[in-house]
Amino acid sequence: MTPTSNKSQLAIIFFTVFLYLVGFGVVIPILPILSRNFGATATQTGLLLSVYSAMQFIFSPFWGRLSDRLGRRPILLFCLVGEGLSYILFAWARSLEWLFVARILAGFFGASISTASAYISDITPKHERSKGMALIGVAFGLGFVVGPALGGGLAVWGHHIDATPHFDTSFSFLWVAALCFLNFLFGIKFLKESLSEKSESAEKKKRFSTMWHYLNVKTVGPLMTVFLLSSLAMSGMEATLILFMGEKFQWDVKQVSFGFAYIGVIIIFTQGFLVRRLLPKWGERKVLRLGIFLLALGITGIAFSDNLVAMAITMTLLSLGNGLANPSTLGSISLLTDSKEQGAAMGVTQSMASLGRILGPAIGGMLYQHISMTSPFWVSGSMAFLGFAIVILIFKSIPDHAKSHIAKART
Known part of the structure; x- marks a missing residue:
């Protein structure tokens, strides 16, 4: 692909990932109300949120391996249709059981985010690989900001159109489904296959043996562990921050929503602008070391925060x-993975993140309820600091392609 073609394909992938995260974000303000209307307990509501990540954990390697064999394009297009259908099912669900079915299906098709990561790997040169991966983070941040606001806004709009019970939530999810189908049509016309050589051997490895294989690869395994720890730390923080802010600063859901939107805006700025400036100057290893340290410092700092300025x-x-x-x-x-195994490697990596999003909220909630209101942030911060220690131990073996490419260009 030419550089211009690469940029257009990156734009399509960006929008695809963004839609996945918008769909997830739309659920946040709506699901607690909807599930309560169907008689769900607080535990069942939490499980409705967790089951999406659980399905991503289970099926990310599946989609990744399948894309190594069949190509990225058919998997991404197929999963966009599946994602749209899952939101239609969610829109018309009128019982708790069907809500679970809809979320399970959304997580199953949403697990193809690993294929999107592999697509970016296929079309970006090594010295721009980390900058390409930052697009997923930008899409995540945008989804984190846009999703809850869009879900709440659409629900209010739907209620003005028709006050019939559940029409407002159905209206919101039908809009998300429509966006998925529009993106599918856009992809049919413009999305090109990125995989130049398909791997027939990818299907021979079972899921857990594939995961175990990559976790035991030098440097790759520790980096995947770092990704798991950072996901655990972030999700544990996110699950208990609203409780902490309500109890300590008397914030309500609206104020906390603005707080999460602020986090999303900073992540967008960092991954959309700052990463692209720092990587050529510092390289992957120094940017990673700084990032994981700031993450650990920030989460731990919540436990010390006695005023809103500190927060x-x-x-x-x-x-x-x-x-x-x-x-x-x-x-x-x-960069450390063979070009024929990008889908499988990204699938395992996204599984690590999904595992963190499954366990993090459960651990955080238990600590908050049974230990203290600050204990989730101590534990989450400790997990991030453990990730920082791993980065220090493997520091010299982490690639530095972004920096080395600039150095070569100047000579």
Whole structure:
């Protein structure tokens, strides 16, 4: 592909990932109300949120391996249709059981985000790999900002159109489904296959043996562990921050939503602008080291924050840290993996993140309820600091392609 073609394909992939995250974000303000209307307990509501990530954990390697064999394009297009259908099912679900079915299907098709990561690996040169991976982080940040606002806004609009019970939520999810189908049509016309050589051997490895294989690869395994720890830390923080802010500063859902939107904006700025400036100067390894340190410092700092100024500082630190660490980790894993195995490697990596999003909220909630209101942030911060220690131990073996490419260009 030419550089111009690469940019257009990156734009399509960016929009695809963004839609996945918008769909996830739309659920956040709507699902608690909807599930309560169907008689769900607080535990069942939490499980409705967790099951999406659980399905991503299970099926990310599946889609990744399948894309290594069949190509990225058919998998991405197929999953866009599946994602749209899952939101139609969610829109018309009128019982708790059908809500679970809809979320399970959304997580199953949404697990193809690993294929999107592999697509970026296919079309970006090594010295730009981490910058390419930053697009996923930008899409995540945008989805984190746009999703809840869009879901709430559409629900209000739907209620004005028709006050019939559940029409407002159905209206919201039908809009998300429509966006998925529009993106599918756009992809049919413009998305090109990125995989130049398909791998027939990818199907021979079972899922857990594939995961075990990559976790035991030098440098790749530790980096995947770092990705898991950062995901655990972030999700544990996210699950309990609203409780902490309500109890300590008397914030309501609206104010906390603005707080999460601020985190999303900082992540967008970091991965959309800052990463692209820092990688050529510092390289992947230094950006990763700084990012994971700031993440750990910011999450731990929440436990010390006695006023809103201190909270704003810690939120900024953890957002910058997350925005720097994630693309550097993904880019480094991609650089250390054979070109024929990008789908499988990204699938395992995204499974690590999904596992963190499954366990993090459960651990955080348990600590908050049974230990103290600050304990989730101590533990999450400790997990991030453990990730920082791993980065220090493997520092010299982490790739530095972005920096080395600039150095070569100057000679």
